[in-house]
Amino acid sequence: MRSRLIGLAGCTKTSCIDFPGTVSTVLFFAGCNLRCPYCHNPHVLESGGELGGASEGVWRFLEKRRSLIDGVVLSGGEPTINPHLEKFATEIASLGYRIKLDTNGLTPEMIERVAPDYLALDVKTDPARYSTHLGASCSDIEAKLRRSVAIARAMGDRAEVRITVAPGIVDRAAVLVLGDMLKGIKTVFLQPMSRRARLLDPAFGNVPAVPDAEIRHYRDLLGGSVGKCIIRGEPVDASVHYASEREAKAA
Numbered sequence: 001m002r003s004r005l006i007g008l009a010g011c012t013k014t015s016c017i018d019f020p021g022t023v024s025t026v027l028f029f030a031g032c033n034l035r036c037p038y039c040h041n042p043h044v045l046e047s048g049g050e051l052g053g054a055s056e057g058v059w060r061f062l063e064k065r066r067s068l069i070d071g072v073v074l075s076g077g078e079p080t081i082n083p084h085l086e087k088f089a090t091e092i093a094s095l096g097y098r099i100k101l102d103t104n105g106l107t108p109e110m111i112e113r114v115a116p117d118y119l120a121l122d123v124k125t126d127p128a129r130y131s132t133h134l135g136a137s138c139s140d141i142e143a144k145l146r147r148s149v150a151i152a153r154a155m156g157d158r159a160e161v162r163i164t165v166a167p168g169i170v171d172r173a174a175v176l177v178l179g180d181m182l183k184g185i186k187t188v189f190l191q192p193m194s195r196r197a198r199l200l201d202p203a204f205g206n207v208p209a210v211p212d213a214e215i216r217h218y219r220d221l222l223g224g225s226v227g228k229c230i231i232r233g234e235p236v237d238a239s240v241h242y243a244s245e246r247e248a249k250a251a
Contacts, residue, residue: 002059003091005027005058005088010027011054022071023068023069024072025071027072028041028077029044029075029076029079029082030077031045031078032104033081034106035200036124036164037204038194038201038204040196040197041076042199045200062092069097071117071118074088074114078103078104078106080107080114086113100120101116101118101119104124105144106141119158121149121161125178126174126177127142127145127181128142133168145181146181149182153185160186161226162188164192165192165215166210170210182225182226185226185227186227187228188228188230189230190229192231192233215231
């Protein structure tokens with residue numbers, strides 16, 4: 001008998017965009033240890049995991065679609081605060097699925113226990129701002145983040161770091177700190193803050209966006225520390241061209 005997926009708050013049965021190079025199912029788990037004002041999944045944060053009773057249907061789907069779906073994404077909310085996540089990952093992997101984990105990195109011990117095939121690590125800003133800007137209540141934030149970054153660094157091409165460029169939360173000073181922290185990471189994505197969905201703090205949607213030119217400046221600042229830095233939504237050729245130019249200068 002499969003485990004009841006305690007804390008499950010949502011499920012996207014088929015996705016071609018959430019797991020690089022992989023057709024996947026995305027499982028969203030309720031709750032989070034941060035309160036980012038720009039969070040576009042507030043319904044997941046507030047959920048009590050009411051889909052837990054749908055576990056049998058999810059397992060039946062995964063059993064049936066093994067020939068069509070290659071991976072399962074564990075997302076949220078923040079999935080690593082779910083104490084059952086390692087068990088869920090083990091059971092999913094036993095069906096032959098590859099596991100991708102989306103996480104904010106504040107629970108590095110769970111990342112190690114899940115041992116995902118692909119890791120997407122959301123680093124929000126300078127660790128010193130997590131308590132004041134993001135509502136973090138845990139201690140040793142920088143140490144936790146650095147441990148998670150080290151995991152991502154060791155995974156090489158099987159990991160990415162994502163930074164949401166939110167006004168007042170990510171700025172030049174924060175990017176300089178992150179540039180030092182992320183040295184050696186293969187791939188970093190800068191994501192302009194989305195305003196298309198309901199935000200955790202609706203008023204935050206009225207804050208002027210970070211200009212595109214400033215985001216490109218952040219890309220340049222990070223470029224000397226990481227393998228490649230790509231701006232989400234920017235034409236792929238532009239990002240590849242940028243990375244190629246930097247590599248050529250370093251050669």
